[in-house]
Amino acid sequence: xxxxxxxxxxxxxxxxxxxxxxxxxxxxxxxxxxxxxxxxxxxxxxxxxxxxxxxxxxxxxxxxxxxxxxxxxxxxxxxxxxxxxxxxxxxxxxxxxxxxxxxxxxxxxxxxxxxxxxxxxxxxxxxxxxxxxxxxxxxxxxxxxxxxxxxxxxxxxxxxxxxxxxxxxxxxxxxxxxxxxxxxxxxxxxxxxxxxxxxxxxxxxxxxxxxxxxxxxxxxxxxxxxxxxxxxxxxxxxxxxxxxxxxxxxxxxxxxxxxxxxxxxxxxxxxxxxxxxxxxxxxxxxxxxxxxxxxxxxxxxxxxxxxxxxxxxxxxxxxxxxxxxxxxxxxxxxxxxxxxxxxxxxxxxxxxxxxxxxxxxxxxxxxxxxxxxxxxxxxxxxxxxxxxxxxxxxxxxxxxxxxxxxxxxxxxxxxxxxxxxxxxxxxxxxxxxxxxxxx
Numbered sequence: 001x002x003x004x005x006x007x008x009x010x011x012x013x014x015x016x017x018x019x020x021x022x023x024x025x026x027x028x029x030x031x032x033x034x035x036x037x038x039x040x041x042x043x044x045x046x047x048x049x050x051x052x053x054x055x056x057x058x059x060x061x062x063x064x065x066x067x068x069x070x071x072x073x074x075x076x077x078x079x080x081x082x083x084x085x086x087x088x089x090x091x092x093x094x095x096x097x098x099x100x101x102x103x104x105x106x107x108x109x110x111x112x113x114x115x116x117x118x119x120x121x122x123x124x125x126x127x128x129x130x131x132x133x134x135x136x137x138x139x140x141x142x143x144x145x146x147x148x149x150x151x152x153x154x155x156x157x158x159x160x161x162x163x164x165x166x167x168x169x170x171x172x173x174x175x176x177x178x179x180x181x182x183x184x185x186x187x188x189x190x191x192x193x194x195x196x197x198x199x200x201x202x203x204x205x206x207x208x209x210x211x212x213x214x215x216x217x218x219x220x221x222x223x224x225x226x227x228x229x230x231x232x233x234x235x236x237x238x239x240x241x242x243x244x245x246x247x248x249x250x251x252x253x254x255x256x257x258x259x260x261x262x263x264x265x266x267x268x269x270x271x272x273x274x275x276x277x278x279x280x281x282x283x284x285x286x287x288x289x290x291x292x293x294x295x296x297x298x299x300x301x302x303x304x305x306x307x308x309x310x311x312x313x314x315x316x317x318x319x320x321x322x323x324x325x326x327x328x329x330x331x332x333x334x335x336x337x338x339x340x341x342x343x344x345x346x347x348x349x350x351x352x353x354x355x356x357x358x359x360x361x362x363x364x365x366x367x368x369x370x371x372x373x374x375x376x377x378x379x380x381x382x383x384x385x386x387x388x389x390x391x392x393x394x395x396x397x398x399x400x401x402x403x404x405x406x407x408x409x410x411x412x413x414x415x416x417x418x419x420x421x422x423x424x425x426x427x428x429x430x431x432x433x434x435x436x437x438x439x
Contacts (some may be wrong), residue, residue, distance in 0.1 A: 025078050026070075028122045029386040031065050036116055040099070043109060052102040059098050066091075087126045091131035092117045097140035106144045106159060110122060115169050122173035134170045138163055204252045213393055247273045279312065288331060294416070296439050297339070299364055299371060306343040312349060320358035321347075326365040330438040339436075340411045342420070345405045346375040346432055352398065353430060355377030370437040374423070390422055 002023060015269065037060060044056045073080040081088050099110040114137045122130045139160060145154060247270065254266040303323070310316065350360045354377045361376045382390065382397060389395045393407045406420075411418040422430040 012336055024340075026074050029124060030067070030071055030074055032116055033063075033070065036113060037064055037067060038141060039111070040113075044103075044421075048109075050103055055102045056099060059095065059102070063095055067133050077256060083364055085121070085129050089117070089121060093133075093140040096137070097143065100141075100144050106141065106154065106162070110140065114166055114174045118166060118170050119173045122170065122177045127174045127178070130170055130174050132300060134166060137166060141166070171245075181230055204292065207247070212388040213397055239276075243277055243280075247277070292335055292338075294333055294335055297334050297336050298329070299332055299334075299339075299436070300325050300329060300374065302334075302336055302340050303343050303362060303364065303373070306340050306347055309340075309344055310347045310351070313351055316352045319351060320359045321353055322361045324361070324363040326363075328365060328366065329371060330366060332371060332436040333439045335412075336418050339416070342409045342412050343373070343375070345409050349405065350375055350377035350379065350430070353377050354380070355379065366438075367435060370418075373434045374431055375434075376429060376431040378429040381427050381430050382422070387422060387425060 040060050040063075041057075042061065044050065044053055050056060070080040073389070092113075096110060097114040099113065100106065100108040103110055118130065118134060119136065121133045125133075145159065250266055250270045250273065254263060254270065258266075293428060307321065307323070310321075347360065347362070354360060358378050362373070363376075366372075366374045386395075386397055391406050391410045393404060395407075410420050413436075416436060417432065418436040420432065420434045423433045425431070
């Protein structure tokens with residue numbers, strides 16, 4: 001109860017809300033106060049000069065000083081004597097009472113200042129403060145009965161009418177102020193809800209935009225793989241037919257009676273032709289349309305297949321790949337061709353990051369409730385500021401990279417209830433870890 005006595009109506013929820021209410025109310029109060037002072041000076045000095053003109057001007061001068069202090073504080077975005085509203089009300093009661101006393105007593109036109117004061121109080125403070133101010137003003141007005149400066153005989157009805165009018169103004173202005181403030185609070189709540197909905201909408205739009213970008217990235221990657229598959233199949237077909245003819249001729253010549261040295265040379269030629277044919281078969285197998293069938297697989301076989309493709313990579317020369325498999329590796333339920341793509345991408349990235357003479361270490365081990373595969377290189381590593389963005393679409397640290405490799409890897413692994421992560425990266429090397437649940 002005592003705290004509400006000192007607070008604007010109703011008590012603000014935060015300092016920001018309090019300032020948002022008090023400062024506009026203070027601006028209105030200052031205008032009303034200056035208007036009353038101007039009217040008072042005009043009345044005392046021009047419209048109805050009094051024999052107590054000097055005293056009245058002195059009282060108005062004191063009020064002007066208070067109004068100036070109030071205005072200065074308001075310009076500083078503060079409220080003058082905001083913590084002592086009853087003291088302000090008491091000062092106004094004395095001020096208005098003195099004006100009436102030195103003018104015409106209860107018949108003085110200054111008595112209407114009581115109404116302005118009550119109106120301002122209702123707008124700024126709680127109903128309790130306003131009604132206590134009414135009591136102070138009623139007491140001040142009633143004491144004017146004992147003033148010896150009455151212009152006419154005292155009429156009890158006039159006193160009662162003024163008191164009733166003061167009470168009515170207090171009630172009406174308090175009710176109106178409460179209505180305005182309640183409407184303001186409701187508007188603020190609606191505005192806050194609108195801002196929350198706006199943020200939620202922006203968040204959903206951002207999520208949908210991210211999903212769309214990811215879908216576009218996956219589509220781009222699939223189109224690139226499809227184009228690569230068509231190109232590889234075409235190359236294998238165009239190269240495979242002449243190779244088959246050459247291989248047939250070599251075998252035919254090798255069956256003829258020739259000197260041993262010639263047979264040895266034809267045997268070497270035939271061996272190299274078979275090697276080229278195996279390479280073409282591996283290329284065609286890798287580039288064929290990927291199967292999306294989820295089946296039980298041995299992860300060691302998938303890693304081996306990825307290494308068989310990676311061995312033809314141009315940056316494989318002069319680097320060593322070390323593979324370590326734990327015993328009793330459980331099978332996993334995966335889409336084999338897609339997981340092969342994941343490991344091929346990790347291996348190629350490791351080869352790109354490693355200098356000649358470097359080592360790539362691949363290890364697979366059980367990690368209940370599944371398995372864990374790590375791909376570690378001793379390359380230059382990834383900068384710390386780039387690490388959080390490695391799995392984002394279109395982010396790359398390579399000059400000629402597309403930024404889709406690790407993004408696609410993450411989507412593939414997570415679609416199979418797995419997880420891929422960067423374990424560590426420093427100038428001494430980088431380690432990626434892939435986990436899959438056991439079948």
